[in-house]
Amino acid sequence: MKLVVAGPTGANEHNGGVFHPEQAGRIFSVMDGVRSLGLDDEIYFPPTPKATMIELSRVHSVAYLEELEAFCRQGGGDLDPDTYACEDSWIAARRGAGAGLAAIGALEEGKGDVAFVPIRPPGHHAERDRAMGFCLLNNVAIAAAALTAKGNRVLIVDWDVHHGNGTQAIFWDDPSVLYVSTHQSPLFPGTGLASEVGGNDAMGLTINAPLPAGTTGDVIRTAIDEMARPTIEAFRPDWVLVSCGFDAHEADPLGQMSLSSGDFADLALLVREFAPATGRLALFLEGGYNQRALAASTAATLGALLGVNTNSVGPTWGGRGMAELHQVQDDRSRAIDLALSDSRREQ
Helix, strand or coil, rough: EEEEEEECCCCCCCCCCCCCCCCHHHHHHHHHHHCCCCCCHHHCCCCCCCCHHHHHHHCCCCCHHHHHHHHCCCCCCCCCCCCCCCCCCHHHHHHHHHHHHHHHHHHHHCCCEEEEECCCCCCCCCCCCCEEEECCCHHHHHHHHHHCCCCCCCCCCCCCCCCCHHHHHHCCCCCCCCEEEEEEEECCCCCCCCCCCCCCHCCCCEEEEEEEECCCHHHHHHHHHHHHHHHHHHCCCCCEHHHHCCCECCCCCCCCCEHHHHHHHHHHHHHHCCCCEEEEEEECCCCCCCHHHHHHHHHHHHHHHHCCCCCCCCCCCCECCCHHHHHHHHHHHHHHHHHHHHHHHHH
């Protein structure tokens, strides 16, 4: 099997200093993981041009894009207590979004069987008109919107430790996108309740599994395989995109979940089952702030998909979260019943 790697981007730009967790060293660690697979000629690196304003404006408001560009041009600064931009951040963000589009294009052209998009800044917290959570542009949403513009149905699976509030909000009422998120709760940004199930035109197409600190991989797998699978199979996606954060790893400093690199390998194999054909799966780097865990998790995830043995740590079992997942399923069912009841009354 052949791997498309669209990137890396952001390794030499968007520098927030050594004390900010979202720094260029993350990209170097991720690429260490890619190189450890020893694929050599089995990797295709497509060109990664900057995304155009037309491509970005499918997801973000033109006013926000123009404000962000001007903010960077004037030297940047802090956008909120967590999120910064530098003079070159606008270029870095556009190139990261463009890398996601290049990955999709390379798969469409048959250049590979699966794509990995190692980019920074990450994207899934960025809303239509707001940067937040280290994110400036919503990379996975921009790729999904490009696909839906051509009539495709897109499944986005987000296993980052933080809820992808931006992705959820962007596609809240879009029947062409199914958003599935497993995340730690409570934790930044405070969204992603089980009762958040989608808007009137996309009822049930948002699936959230908020789970406690200490959750192990078996719970995450169960959430996707049992709670989300029936909706995914009924939705019948044409493409599967993954917000591939590695900050649910037990060593990550910004989360308190208990996953291993082997759990990400198992999740990748599970999610691949939902792609309708080879060449319809792309993974976008989101969070992950322990550099050793980043390298190991990248290698395990891509190795599993490509049939390369990486001797990764095995998957985790028996921690917290299973009881809470059962409650999540109940809360989601009640929310959908209530929404349907309200809809019938309005009719």
